[in-house]
Amino acid sequence: MSPQSRTETKTKVEQATESVGRLDLRGGDEGPRYPQYLPSVEHATFPDWEEVNYVDPGTRGTADKRHLFLPGSKHKNITPRIGEEIRGVQLSQLTKEGLDDLALLAAERGVVIFRDQDFKDIGVKRQLETARHFGRLHIHPPYPKGIPEMHVVYKDPAAAGRFSAIKPSDLQSVSSVVWHSDHTAEQQPPGYTFFVALEVPETGGDTLFVSATEAYKQLSDNYKKSLEGLKIVHDNTGMIEYAKSKGLPARFNPQKRSHPLIRTHPATGEKILWAIGAGEGNGMPRYIEGFKREESDATLRLLNDVLQRSGDIQMRASYEPGTVVVWDNRAVGHTPVHDHKGERRHFVRISAMAETPF
Numbered sequence: 162m163s164p165q166s167r168t169e170t171k172t173k174v175e176q177a178t179e180s181v182g183r184l185d186l187r188g189g190d191e192g193p194r195y196p197q198y199l200p201s202v203e204h205a206t207f208p209d210w211e212e213v214n215y216v217d218p219g220t221r222g223t224a225d226k227r228h229l230f231l232p233g234s235k236h237k238n239i240t241p242r243i244g245e246e247i248r249g250v251q252l253s254q255l256t257k258e259g260l261d262d263l264a265l266l267a268a269e270r271g272v273v274i275f276r277d278q279d280f281k282d283i284g285v286k287r288q289l290e291t292a293r294h295f296g297r298l299h300i301h302p303p304y305p306k307g308i309p310e311m312h313v314v315y316k317d318p319a320a321a322g323r324f325s326a327i328k329p330s331d332l333q334s335v336s337s338v339v340w341h342s343d344h345t346a347e348q349q350p351p352g353y354t355f356f357v358a359l360e361v362p363e364t365g366g367d368t369l370f371v372s373a374t375e376a377y378k379q380l381s382d383n384y385k386k387s388l389e390g391l392k393i394v395h396d397n398t399g400m401i402e403y404a405k406s407k408g409l410p411a412r413f414n415p416q417k418r419s420h421p422l423i424r425t426h427p428a429t430g431e432k433i434l435w436a437i438g439a440g441e442g443n444g445m446p447r448y449i450e451g452f453k454r455e456e457s458d459a460t461l462r463l464l465n466d467v468l469q470r471s472g473d474i475q476m477r478a479s480y481e482p483g484t485v486v487v488w489d490n491r492a493v494g495h496t497p498v499h500d501h502k503g504e505r506r507h508f509v510r511i512s513a514m515a516e517t518p519f
């Protein structure tokens with residue numbers, strides 16, 4: 162067989178597996194269970210998005226979530242102020258009205274955890290179709306080969322180089338916790354976000370979430386007034402540099418954009434303290450427009466103290482096989498926790514872009 166025809170007959174799975182790099186599989190490990198979702202390292206670039214009108218599907222949701230909380234299902238608050246867990250409903254079976262109810266629930270509760278889902282096995286086409294109900298899909302490498310609208314989160318102790326598991330000694334900080342919301346420098350940053358567990362450690366590798374809606378409510382009326390009208394300049398150059406340093410492609414052109422520090426959710430009408438992870442010393446070069454450097458640093462440090470130290474508005478999402486977490490990237494901040502030992506951790510994230518923040 163000529164090298165040319167051999168290349169042509171490669172399966173997508175083989176191509177994707179190759180692009181992860183060398184996988185020295187350990188004894189007893191049969192390799193990734195979802196090889197078709199392994200990260201590729203295509204160095205494709207994509208044009209910047211044009212601004213479009215966004216209608217939040219949550220505005221069509223019902224107050225009692227009757228199309229989501231179906232007969233026989235169970236749901237409960239994870240904590241009083243953030244998070245909802247649902248069992249007995251398949252995300253893959255929801256009607257359009259059910260997806261609208263899910264949007265409103267995610268907007269209200271910040272995070273919705275679905276357990277025992279078949280979603281990971283319904284195929285790329287249906288997975289993307291479901292997420293498209295919530296908006297245009299964001300692109301952020303690495304993604305599975307040929308599927309740019311799916312971001313892959315992959316750590317494997319058997320992988321060489323860029324996808325190998327993170328050890329505490331690899332960290333530049335004392336902890337792996339880095340609070341943020343995703344892609345805030347976009348004109349229309351992601352809102353509803355699907356995080357689909359493909360392969361999970363037995364314990365660990367959780368995600369922490371904080372409610373930015375509840376954080377706003379914690380502030381005094383006088384302090385809230387002092388924040389009105391302020392804008393934060395968001396900048397993605399740090400992310401581009403990080404991708405380059407890891408040999409990963411970056412879709413982005415450098416972007417620098419100011420968005421309101423206090424934004425309003427179009428589905429709930431709630432105000433949101435949208436300063437998650439912003440500020441000096443956390444690798445996110447952001448500042449408050451029109452403030453002097455010390456003023457901006459001090460304000461953002463204080464606001465991030467509110468977000469990061471308020472255990473009463475935070476939750477922890479742990480993963481089981483079949484878990485899908487849907488969060489509203491506008492209403493919550495999040496951070497991964499790299500504490501798991503030696504097991505593969507494989508997720509895909511599908512993020513729907515929302516409105517231009519107002």
Ligand SMILES: [Fe+2]
Binds near residue numbers: 341342343495
């Ligand atoms: Fe993130």
